[in-house]
Amino acid sequence: MSLTAGIVGLPNVGKSTLFNAITNAGAEMANYPFATIKPNVGMVEVPDKRLDRINEIIPSKKIVPTTFEFTDIAGIVKGASKGEGLGNKFLENIRQTDAIIHVVRAFDDGNITSVTGKVDPVEDIETINLELSIADLDSVNKRIGKVQRAAKGNDKAGKAAKAELTVLEKVKPVLEKGGAAREVDLDDDQKKILKGEFLLTSKPTLYVANIAESSMADPSQDKYFQAVKKYADDHGAQAIGIAAETEEEIAEMPDEDKKEFLAAEGVKEPGLNKLIRASYKLLGLETYFTAGGPETKAWTYKKGTKAPQAAGIIHSDFERGFIRAEIIAFDDLDKLGSEQAVKDAGKLHVEGKDYVMHDGDIVNFRFNV
Ligand SMILES: Nc1ncnc2c1ncn2[C@@H]1O[C@H](COP(=O)(O)OP(=O)(O)OP(=O)(O)O)[C@@H](O)[C@H]1O
Numbered sequence: 001m002s003l004t005a006g007i008v009g010l011p012n013v014g015k016s017t018l019f020n021a022i023t024n025a026g027a028e029m030a031n032y033p034f035a036t037i038k039p040n041v042g043m044v045e046v047p048d049k050r051l052d053r054i055n056e057i058i059p060s061k062k063i064v065p066t067t068f069e070f071t072d073i074a075g076i077v078k079g080a081s082k083g084e085g086l087g088n089k090f091l092e093n094i095r096q097t098d099a100i101i102h103v104v105r106a107f108d109d110g111n112i113t114s115v116t117g118k119v120d121p122v123e124d125i126e127t128i129n130l131e132l133s134i135a136d137l138d139s140v141n142k143r144i145g146k147v148q149r150a151a152k153g154n155d156k157a158g159k160a161a162k163a164e165l166t167v168l169e170k171v172k173p174v175l176e177k178g179g180a181a182r183e184v185d186l187d188d189d190q191k192k193i194l195k196g197e198f199l200l201t202s203k204p205t206l207y208v209a210n211i212a213e214s215s216m217a218d219p220s221q222d223k224y225f226q227a228v229k230k231y232a233d234d235h236g237a238q239a240i241g242i243a244a245e246t247e248e249e250i251a252e253m254p255d256e257d258k259k260e261f262l263a264a265e266g267v268k269e270p271g272l273n274k275l276i277r278a279s280y281k282l283l284g285l286e287t288y289f290t291a292g293g294p295e296t297k298a299w300t301y302k303k304g305t306k307a308p309q310a311a312g313i314i315h316s317d318f319e320r321g322f323i324r325a326e327i328i329a330f331d332d333l334d335k336l337g338s339e340q341a342v343k344d345a346g347k348l349h350v351e352g353k354d355y356v357m358h359d360g361d362i363v364n365f366r367f368n369v
């Protein structure tokens, strides 16, 4: 399973800087618009303190964090939906992603060119979101044209078309006002239909204010971040303030220097860690652990996954020959301090094929092939 979060925004706002910081992949960074012309894909490790704690209680040779993907996408400009800038091609890059990390410039620096000639993060958010709405409106109108005819039939296909038409007609007026499909009130079946439309504005979105180093210790005091946060709150979304350039420098430091630098800046944890965790959640991902062997390892699954399919992530044999899962919740292990104490407290639970995995499960899969 490879879900990807796409880094999206206007040109020259710090998308590649942020991407480099998170992946250390060395994507080209430059102080001119359109430095990124093909999307860069990078894997990131998900920082998780629970791994260290598990390894402390059940020691192994190696700790292996889980990973997921970020994609650095080229800058989108006003008019992109009509082919401006590098146009539709980049909107297609966004379509391939599972969630959007929307980066806006939230730092003053006369040396860095702003394509809008000013720093106004909320206006920038609205510019991008409007382009995405226009592109989606185009897709929805085309789709309505196709589905309308089919919806006249009374057979199974006709009924499905009717259901789809209902969703499209709910979404259309919202897009016409520049809104997002994800903000339309839909029931679960309708949400499934919406997913099949592959609209840009239906993707879960996280707003990232790229702030100045001076605001890093406490982004909540930064006026640009506050504006972005308010926008996100009003739209039921999350916002994070990250000093991308500084984070990029930190990412390249040896571990000792990192600690020292963060302490000097008054930062408890790199903002990147927060961003990676928030993106992971945005993608609907959760983690289970395996321990007790040579490795203490984190595994990623999609929220709602059942035990056999979760086992299949390790190896297809585990799913094919699934018998049961023996599970300890991380919180129980953490609290009780040893596997034996967990067993004595009756907290080790044995689950069958219908068990829905919980974030933090420490699992031993039993299988037979
Ligand atoms: N928080 C920050 N403070 C000051 N300068 C920054 C900050 N973040 C990034 N920069 C600088 O802004 C410039 C543009 O950054 P970057 O190349 O990452 O933008 P981009 O959004 O990827 O642009 P493009 O759309 O052209 O790909 C770089 O010179 C970078 O060092």
Ligand SMILES: [Mg+2]
Residues within 6 Å of the ligand: 015, 016, 017, 028, 034, 035, 036, 072, 073, 074, 075
């Ligand atoms: Mg770039």
